[in-house]
Amino acid sequence: SILSVVEYEVQRLAVDDQHRGKGIGKSLLNAVYEYSLQHGMRTQNRKMLESARMSVKLWAVTAEILVAANSLYKSNGFVKKESFEGGLCMNVYCKSCI
Helix, strand or coil: CCEEEEEEEECCCCCCHHHCCCCHHHHHHHHHHHHHHHHHHHHHHHCCCCCCEEEEEEEEEEECCCHHHHHHHHHCCCEEEEEEECCCEEEEEEEEEC
16 A cells, blocks of 8 residues: 655744653643644545555754753654754754654
8 A cells, every 4th residue: 555654843842941841742742643643644535545554754853952852852752863053053853653
């Protein structure tokens, strides 16, 4: 069967300093993942690709100096794909889910 790839980017995910370490960031990432799966399936149905397998890729870009953000992505299955300079050193993460 065909492998359909649906890609989403996580942008400006933030948890207030006072509330970090309580699993809020992880819960937000899980909500993004669940949304992307559901939305991807609806998109496939509209294209009549019900029999196709679907892969979801979640992308995130964050500044290297934001240690907590980098740690959050790494601990939730995101893999660092590259770094680039954009005024600050920025890290690009990806999580692939089938």
